[in-house]
Amino acid sequence: MVIEHAPLEDELGDVLEKAMRCAELDETELGSRAGVPAEKIRDAWDYRYDFTADETLRLARELGLNEIGVVALASGRYPLPAIGGLPFCLYPLRTPHGIGVANAYIVADCGSQRGILFDTGADPEALRRVWPANIRHLDAIFITHPETEHLAGLADVQRRFGPVPVFGPVDSAISGAVALQEGSRMKLGIFDVETLATPGHAEAHNCYVVRAAGMPGGRSLLVSGDILFAGSIGGAYFCSERLKKHVKRLLELPADTAVAPGHGPLTTIQNECTYNPFVF
Template identity: 60%
Template sequence: MVIEFAPLEDELGDVLDKAMLRAELSGDALAGRAGVAPEKIRDAIDYRNELSADEIRRLAASLSLNEAGLLSLAQNRYPLPAIAGLPLCLYPLRNPHGIGVANAYIVADCSSHAGILFDTGASHAALRRVWPKRIQKLDAIFITHAQTEHVGGLAALLDELGPVPVFCPEDSPPLPGVDNPVAAGEAARLRFGKFEVRVLKTPGHAEAHNCYHITVPKLPHSAGLLVSGDLLFAGSAGRGFFCCHRMEESLRRLFDELPDNTVIAPGHGPLTTLENERRFNPFAPR
């Protein structure tokens, strides 16, 4: 298992833009509240950041963001933790999508050639280019939400592999190539060999959005893995397309319910841990 470097999904400007949406503030309104020139805010959102450290601190306070995390993003020095302690093999599958990258993941027993796939990337071809040679069979596919970059490879993958159970959020839009997906509702716990997959219903980015918490019950003190979809990223969070308030609630429950040693496998960007995001993520609950 080799976990390659992946860039952050969001820069300072992306975080400011999402935070303004959450706070229902225009650039001019934020400028007045924070005492920062509106053109400097616009430039930062357009990736031409010339904000001073003091201005970033005032913006963080005005938007209820983590100051240390916002400053580190502005300096291109957002801290990322070493990933260790997982009682499983994790294969991040990075799929180019537009100007960015969408992640899918395979979780497997390190001695097995079978795995569980979480999301399927933007296309079957992109998924297959990064598919681990060791994994020859899937026990299940879990979908976090039905946006194209997370389900684009699903139909062709099922054509290739044959019948594989597909789990998705309740009330999910139709999934490509799947007539009868299994609706995975809040608090469902599903067993696959030594793994347990717990379903967390986490609306906000999309109305039908799940996170999946994977643990090994026989090793209760080992780190768990959270496939967080487009809810939580390293250094940021997804955009609240469905509802920013519901997204805040979903984020808060992750930090309230899961152990700090939980490894976060987001839909975009690099792996991180809940402890790291609690300390630095601009959107971590205050």
């Protein structure tokens, strides 16, 4: 399995801003409740941190966040697990997006030249540069949601690999894509791909659970799109209540499930249950 490191998608200020949006609080009201000057909170949004340890804890408590994870982020020491034990190969394809990265993924039977692609990256040329040389055929493409950084490489991939079936969320308006509803299951080679409909970050959003067929006890992979990240969650641009509902749902998957998010590094359900600030 190929593993590449990536920076966390969110810093402490991003987490506070997302939590405030979910709680429908502005910096003045949060600051008043937590006894923290509002200007300090605004500075954190701009990645200038001047919180005391007590202020960090008070902010976490007022926002209902996991204090262990918030403290870890504040110290720059958010733990990340070693990823191993998957019964197939996983290729993270990281393309620049803003100051971070957007992730696409290929899963393949190790040693095979065939794979399944999840999302298509933020830039076609960047995706070409990180494409594994041994993957020369695609059996399917699954899109988590129709935002540019997860969809930009689709047309180029289709030109390179010929007719490849494309699947995405219901009402995603992705040209040529077959809509997959909650609970849809598809067998492709050794892989079983289950669809979880997870609106919240976007109105049309799916996550996908990937298992190796014939290995019922084997470790599975969650392609989580922009719902669950290492150390954070996606922004609640569509519906905060649905987003929180689906974060909780994902965290109820088996603890050893590997998580491949749309941004940031790989993680596991167990790691996020322990450390993610948004353990609702």
